[in-house]
Amino acid sequence: MTLECKHVWEHISEYLDRQLDPKLLMDIERHLENCEVCSAILDSTRNILVLTADERTYELPLGYSERLHARLEKVIREQEQSENGPA
Numbered sequence: 001m002t003l004e005c006k007h008v009w010e011h012i013s014e015y016l017d018r019q020l021d022p023k024l025l026m027d028i029e030r031h032l033e034n035c036e037v038c039s040a041i042l043d044s045t046r047n048i049l050v051l052t053a054d055e056r057t058y059e060l061p062l063g064y065s066e067r068l069h070a071r072l073e074k075v076i077r078e079q080e081q082s083e084n085g086p087a
């Protein structure tokens with residue numbers, strides 16, 4: 001099964017929490033090796049999680065993942081723009 005970027009984003013918080021099943025984890029890691037966009041997203045998502053992980057609580061507020069996805073789309077758009085625009 002070929003993983004699309006969308007699938008990676010859906011599972012990215014589980015990935016960071018190491019809650020994925022091993023097969024999916026492997027698929028995602030393989031995708032990340034070949035996809036700069038997802039690698040960049042992984043980095044920024046990790047930063048968000050660090051910021052929100054107060055008192056070592058990983059419970060995400062309601063609606064968090066929707067906001068996260070909106071943010072991811074923004075990151076991707078910016079990435080595309082910076083790739084197309086002048087350096």
Ligand SMILES: [Zn+2]
Pocket residue numbers: 004005008031035036037038
């Ligand atoms: Zn990707």
